[in-house]
Amino acid sequence: MRRREFLKNLAFASFMLKMPGWLQAQTPSWPDIAWVEGEDPATITRKAIELLGGMKRFISRGDKVVIKPNIGWDRTPELAACTNPEVVRALVEMCLEAGAKEVIVTDNSTNAPQRCFPRSGIEAAAKAAGARVLLPNPYRLKKTAIKGVWLKEWEVFSDFLEADKLINVPIAKHHSLSRLTLGMKNWLGALGGARNQLHQRLDEAMVDLAAFFRPVLTVMDAYRILLRNGPQGGRLSDVRLQKMVVAGTDPVAVDSIATTFFDLKPEDLAYLPLAKERGLGEINFERLRLEKRKI
Amino acid sequence: MKKEKSKKYRFLQISRISSQLLFFALFLYLLFFTRFTGEDTIGRVEIFFHFDPLLGLTTALASRAIFAAFWLSLITAVLTLLLGRVFCGWVCPLGAIHQFFSFLFKKSRLHKPRKLGQSGLNLKYLLLLIVLIMAIFAVDLVGYLDPFSFLYRSFITSFLPWLTKINHELLSFVYQLHLARLGDYWNQFLATLAINATFQQGFLLSLLFLLALSLNLARERFWCRLLCPLGALLGLISRWNLLGLKINKEKCIDCHLCTLQCQTQANPYPQEDWSQRECVYCFTCASICPTAAIDFQLGWKAEPVPAINLSRRRLIFTSFLAAVATPFFKITPARRRSHPDLIRPPGALPEPLFLQKCVKCGECMKVCPTNALQPALSEAGPEGIWTPVLKPRIGYCEYYCSLCSQVCPTGAIKELTIEQKINVRIGTAWVDKSRCLPYVVGASCIVCEEHCPTSPKAIKLVRTETKRPDGSVKTPLAPVIDLDLCIGCGICENKCPVVDRPAIFVTSVGESRSETNRFLLELSL
Numbered sequence: 024m025r026r027r028e029f030l031k032n033l034a035f036a037s038f039m040l041k042m043p044g045w046l047q048a049q050t051p052s053w054p055d056i057a058w059v060e061g062e063d064p065a066t067i068t069r070k071a072i073e074l075l076g077g078m079k080r081f082i083s084r085g086d087k088v089v090i091k092p093n094i095g096w097d098r099t100p101e102l103a104a105c106t107n108p109e110v111v112r113a114l115v116e117m118c119l120e121a122g123a124k125e126v127i128v129t130d131n132s133t134n135a136p137q138r139c140f141p142r143s144g145i146e147a148a149a150k151a152a153g154a155r156v157l158l159p160n161p162y163r164l165k166k167t168a169i170k171g172v173w174l175k176e177w178e179v180f181s182d183f184l185e186a187d188k189l190i191n192v193p194i195a196k197h198h199s200l201s202r203l204t205l206g207m208k209n210w211l212g213a214l215g216g217a218r219n220q221l222h223q224r225l226d227e228a229m230v231d232l233a234a235f236f237r238p239v240l241t242v243m244d245a246y247r248i249l250l251r252n253g254p255q256g257g258r259l260s261d262v263r264l265q266k267m268v269v270a271g272t273d274p275v276a277v278d279s280i281a282t283t284f285f286d287l288k289p290e291d292l293a294y295l296p297l298a299k300e301r302g303l304g305e306i307n308f309e310r311l312r313l314e315k316r317k318i
Numbered sequence: 319m320k321k322e323k324s325k326k327y328r329f330l331q332i333s334r335i336s337s338q339l340l341f342f343a344l345f346l347y348l349l350f351f352t353r354f355t356g357e358d359t360i361g362r363v364e365i366f367f368h369f370d371p372l373l374g375l376t377t378a379l380a381s382r383a384i385f386a387a388f389w390l391s392l393i394t395a396v397l398t399l400l401l402g403r404v405f406c407g408w409v410c411p412l413g414a415i416h417q418f419f420s421f422l423f424k425k426s427r428l429h430k431p432r433k434l435g436q437s438g439l440n441l442k443y444l445l446l447l448i449v450l451i452m453a454i455f456a457v458d459l460v461g462y463l464d465p466f467s468f469l470y471r472s473f474i475t476s477f478l479p480w481l482t483k484i485n486h487e488l489l490s491f492v493y494q495l496h497l498a499r500l501g502d503y504w505n506q507f508l509a510t511l512a513i514n515a516t517f518q519q520g521f522l523l524s525l526l527f528l529l530a531l532s533l534n535l536a537r538e539r540f541w542c543r544l545l546c547p548l549g550a551l552l553g554l555i556s557r558w559n560l561l562g563l564k565i566n567k568e569k570c571i572d573c574h575l576c577t578l579q580c581q582t583q584a585n586p587y588p589q590e591d592w593s594q595r596e597c598v599y600c601f602t603c604a605s606i607c608p609t610a611a612i613d614f615q616l617g618w619k620a621e622p623v624p625a626i627n628l629s630r631r632r633l634i635f636t637s638f639l640a641a642v643a644t645p646f647f648k649i650t651p652a653r654r655r656s657h658p659d660l661i662r663p664p665g666a667l668p669e670p671l672f673l674q675k676c677v678k679c680g681e682c683m684k685v686c687p688t689n690a691l692q693p694a695l696s697e698a699g700p701e702g703i704w705t706p707v708l709k710p711r712i713g714y715c716e717y718y719c720s721l722c723s724q725v726c727p728t729g730a731i732k733e734l735t736i737e738q739k740i741n742v743r744i745g746t747a748w749v750d751k752s753r754c755l756p757y758v759v760g761a762s763c764i765v766c767e768e769h770c771p772t773s774p775k776a777i778k779l780v781r782t783e784t785k786r787p788d789g790s791v792k793t794p795l796a797p798v799i800d801l802d803l804c805i806g807c808g809i810c811e812n813k814c815p816v817v818d819r820p821a822i823f824v825t826s827v828g829e830s831r832s833e834t835n836r837f838l839l840e841l842s843l
Contacts, residue, residue, distance in 0.1 A: 097716055133769065133813075135687040137512045138716060141356035158509040162493045162501055199779055199795070200764040219765040219815045223755070257717070257773030 032187065032237070053080070054314035055305070056271040056280055061318040064109035064246040064268070071242065071270040072117055074314045081239040081272075082188055084122035089186035090114055090154070091238075093194050093209055094130035094145050096255040097138040103247035103262040104255045106194045108144035110244045110268065114190060115152035129157040129182055130212045157182065164215040171231025172301075173224055178215040189238040191274065195245045195265075195281045197253030200225050202292050203285060204254050205278040206241045207233040226294040233274055233303050241277040243269040248284050275304025276311050327604035327612070334407060334600055338414040345411040349473060352684045352725060353512045358736055360724050364681050366411075367466050367727035369394045371555075372446075372548040373677055376460040377728045379453035381674040385729045398552045402559040406542060406549055406582075407598030412469040413542050417581060417600075419531050420538040429535050431578045438544050439583060439596060440628050444636050446550035451640035456670075457647050457701055461678030465541070465548050468530070471704065474680035475693060476524035479515035482508065514689040516712055519704075523693065539581050542598070553595035560616050561599065565589040569611035576603035576612060586612060652699035656835040658825035660697040661708040661806065664715060664742040665723035665732040668831050669698075675730035678704040682722035682731060688713030690808065691722060706731075708744065710808030710824050715744060717771035717807060740772075745806030746828035746837075747776070747799055753821035760784035760792025766810035766822045767797055776803035777810060777822075797822065801838070804828075 057074035061067040072078050082088060092106035100108055111128060118126045128149040132139040136158045140146040146156050159180060167179040183189060193209035200222060201208060208225075210232040211218055221228040245267040249256045256262060265284055271277045275298045279289035289295040289306035299306045345366060352363045367373055374388030394405050406413050423429035449460050461467040485508055492501040517523070533540035542549050563586055576586040584596035586603040604612040652660070656669070663682055666672050683691040683706055690713025693704040706722070708715060720739040723731045734742065747766075751757040767777040779795035786792055797810075806824050814820035827837050 097718055134716060135354075135512075137509065138354055138687050138719070141354075142718070157502070158506060160502060160505045160509070162489060162505060199767055200762060217815065217817075219813055222763050222765055222768075222815070223761050225762075252773045252775055254768060255771060257771060261773055 028185070028187070032189075052312075054271075054312045055273055056269060056276055056311055056313045058267065058269050058280060058313060058315045059318065060267045060316070062266065064107045064244070065113040067246075067266070067268045067318065068110045068113040068242065068270075069117065070316060070318055071268045072114075072240075074316065075240075075270055075272070078117040078121040081190075082118050082121040082123050084124075086118075086123045086187040087125045087127070087185070088118045088123045088188045088190060089127045089129065089182055090118070090149075090190045090192055091183070091209060091213060092128065092130060092145055092192040092244075093212065094136070094139050094143050095133045095212060097134040097142055098255060098257075099142055100144050101247065101259065101262065102256050103194065103196065103249040105139065105143035105145065106192050107244045107246045108148035110242065110246065111145050111192060112148040112152045114192060114242060115149050115154040118190070119153050123188075126152075126154040127157055127182055127186070128154045129159065129180065131159040131180065131215060131218075132212075159215070161215065169231055169235045171227075171234060173227040174221070174231040180213055180215065183213045183236065189236060191236070191238040191241045193241070193243055194248070195243055195284055196249035196256075197251055197261075197285070199253065201229065201294060203278075203282060203287065205281050206243060206274050207278055207294060207298065210236045226297060229294045230297045230301055230303070233298055234301060238274060239272065241271060241274045243277050243281050245269060245281060245284055250285065273304040273311075275299060275306060279304075279306040279308070280313075321608050322610055323606065323608060324604055324610035324612075327601050327607075327610075330601045331605040337408045338411075338417070341409050342411045342414045345469075349470070349478075349684065350511060352681060354685070354687045354719065354721060358718070358720070360685065360721055363685075364679075364725050364727040365390070367677075367679065369405075369409075370464065370466050370548060371395050372449075372551050373460060373464055373466065373728065375551070376449055376453040376458060377675050377677065379450065380456050380458035381671060382456075385675075387727070387729075394552075395555055398555045398559070400559060401561045401599070402556040402594055403549065403552045403596075403598045404561075405552060406546075407600045410465060410542075410548075412465040413539065413598070415469070415531070416534055416539045416541050420534045420581070423535055424538065429538065431538065433574065433578060434537070434583055436583070436585065436593070440632075441544045442546055442550040443553075443628060444632075445545065446547040446554075447633065447636050448640040449547050451637050452644055455641060455644040456674055457644050458674050458676070459701065460547070461676065461704070463545060463547050464677060465546055467677045467679045470684075471678060471680040471693075472523065472527035472530075474514075474684045475517040475520055476527050478513050478684075479517060479520055480524065482513045482515040512687065514683065514686060516689050517683070518692050518709070518712075519695060523704075537583070542581075543583050543596070556595055559594060560618060561614055562594065562617060563589060563592045563597070563603075564613045564615050566611045566613065569609040571609055571611075573608065576607055579603065579606055647700050650699035652697070652702065656826050656829075656832060657697045658827070659707065659709075660694070661710070661745045661808070661824060661826050662829070662831065663691055663706055663708060663722045663731050664720065664739050664744050665726075665734045666706075666744075666831055667730055667732060668833075672730050672831075673698065673701050673705070675728045676702075676705045677728055677730075679727060680704075680706075681725040681727060682706045685721040685725045686713065687716050687719055687721070688812075690714055690812075708808060710811035711820065712812075714809035714812040715805075715807040740805070741830075743805045743828055743830045745808070745824045745826045746801060747804050747806060747808075747810050747822055747824045749797055749799060750819075750821045750823065753816050753819065754797065755816070755821070756782060756794040756796035757784055760786050760794045762794050763815060764795060764797070765813050765815055769809045769813045771807060771809060772803050772805060774800075774803065776800050776805070801828070 057071040059067040096104040098104035198204040368390040371391035691706040755761040782796040
């Protein structure tokens with residue numbers, strides 16, 4: 024049953040991602056990427072989703088949605104180590120408005136989750152919006168075939184496998200090994216086991232994970248971005264107020280856009296060209312239809 | 319003669335049981351809330367300790383300083399002065415546990431009360447004397463036998479972990495039955511409680527707790543009668559208390575039931591033998607007396623109370639023994655050179671002062687969000703057994719957390735704000751290049767650097783030439799420690815993928831609290 028649902032999701036996701044031309048022929052032509060700048064994190068998140076066609080385009084009535092923010096570190100929002108809680112709140116609200124049956128917000132934190140969840144502000148924000156916030160549950164870990172080129176099998180929290188729809192909500196941050204940690208790297212938080220061993224071939228692991236987890240939507244929180252000392256920062260001077268949100272259906276494209284905030288090009292990160300090669304998404308901005316707004 | 323039990327004392331007995339339940343519930347409540355609940359500061363979850371005059375007295379004697387929070391213990395002292403050991407009978411949660419087990423053992427006939435006179439009761443006075451004399455010589459042993467230290471330590475390092483393990487056994491069963499939803503809620507609840515369930519010596523500490531409970535098989539409230547130094551201290555204070563026992567000789571039928579059932583061997587019958595020093599005012603005797611002959615009355619007594627059956631010779635001998643025994647605690651090399659593994663929690667006082675104040679209660683181990691603080695075995699010498707040490711392989715010091723310093727009941731860990739705490743060094747990290755993956759096989763691995771919480775990071779990544787086993791050369795990024803910035807939190811050691819003996823490790827050298835455990839005078843080269 025689960026397997027069937029999962030395959031269904033996979034089919035649906037690849038359908039959404041791989042045949043945009045065919046799809047867009049019938050629907051009003053939605054942009055690939057919505058890129059919104061503004062003062063309030065929740066407002067720009069709502070605007071970005073609206074530009075993409077509204078949450079109803081991605082979430083159907085009765086869906087079980089899992090939202091995956093980055094709740095990795097014991098840091099408060101202004102230090103930009105975890106996803107902005109207001110972005111998460113807005114997404115939870117929109118999913119429920121679109122008719123989702125249940126919205127789960129979870130992450131396998133690096134620091135003690137009992138500290139990261141409250142201190143990031145995400146627990147309170149998501150709960151207030153009506154989500155179920157789940158601390159990582161070891162009983163829900165399941166050895167799963169990732170079927171990647173390098174990563175064959177790993178323990179995955181089954182919440183992610185059983186969801187009807189996945190929404191990835193990373194935050195854009197500096198990282199010393201992959202240079203930037205963006206949406207694709209965020210999937211490490213869906214894994215259990217000795218994740219720290221994946222760093223030995225991190226780029227390949229990230230691409231394999233991006234090929235496995237297929238979110239209907241990637242919403243990059245770039246309200247505050249972390250320029251140095253990533254992935255957890257620690258000083259306000261490591262943080263820049265970027266006041267942006269980038270959303271899209273193509274996870275590679277969203278990550279590619281985010282590289283520009285750090286004065287980098289997608290080609291500067293080894294994993295983005297690798298992902299493009301694997302057919303997971305687009306890194307060439309000219310081939311993307313961008314909708315950029317400032318509110 | 320009309321046989322009728324006293325309703326008044328039955329009511330008082332029930333009140334006393336309710337009071338015990340209430341204080342035990344309060345103890346549990348404070349214990350469960352000794353964790354991170356979302357705020358940087360925590361309330362006075364350790365307040366029970368401050369009502370304990372023994373802890374106040376011994377830490378003041380040993381450290382030659384008075385810790386202000388212990389003013390509350392004056393309340394206990396005055397209460398005892400007026401009404402005797404009601405604290406033991408009505409308040410003490412450890413007393414309540416012992417009494418509950420005594421009750422169970424009596425009901426199940428595992429323990430049969432016997433008449434014992436006053437035998438053995440002196441032991442606790444001798445223990446009290448030893449603890450006090452040692453404290454005068456700056457060796458603080460009170461934590462091993464103080465009822466609050468014992469109770470908290472036992473709950474924190476054995477009972478709560480045991481409870482957690484049981485819950486996890488049941489949980490995996492629940493998941494096997496495919497009751498996933500129930501399991502999810504249960505697991506969330508458990509995770510929210512954040513109980514630390516991994517403790518070195520956990521087995522030994524559990525055995526000691528079980529031993530203390532099973533002593534109730536030998537005598538009712540064995541601990542309270544024979545071992546408790548706080549009970550002894552309160553017994554001494556209660557010498558002039560106003561609440562006295564009266565037996566109505568006309569009603570008394572000499573059945574000895576009161577003495578037989580007395581929880582603490584206070585010998586209510588005959589009245590002249592009653593020891594107000596031992597009585598905890600549980601009112602069992604007055605309540606079970608078949609003819610309601612026993613009454614407790616407020617009033618000043620003129621007649622002298624029976625003295626403690628301790629000869630002057632024995633007192634002098636014990637004092638002498640305690641005094642001459644103190645050097646034994648100082649033979650350990652721990653006093654000459656800091657142990658590399660003796661990583662104390664942030665805010666811990668310099669080692670000698672820390673040992674004079676720490677009462678081994680385990681509150682810091684309970685509140686630590688990563689389970690990093692562990693009861694010491696040999697790292698700190700014989701007085702330091704069960705004092706907290708940070709074990710990076712079990713947990714690490716969370717950067718923005720100073721909870722351990724806030725819950726310490728005696729100030730052995732000085733209270734720190736977050737701003738103060740992040741500037742405290744508890745040790746220094748070192749790279750073991752013979753095990754570190756970039757240095758050994760040229761693999762890229764930046765896990766320690768990624769986790770380093772300081773900004774700028776204390777672990778820098780530097781390109782290094784590594785000769786691989788096949789002779790080829792690789793130039794990976796490899797960790798190099800900036801000794802100026804490292805605070806010794808231990809997250810690098812904790813997260814290192816070289817699992818068994820991590821390739822990066824923390825030792826105590828460089829800790830802020832020590833003037834001797836250093837390696838460079840000027841860190842900035």
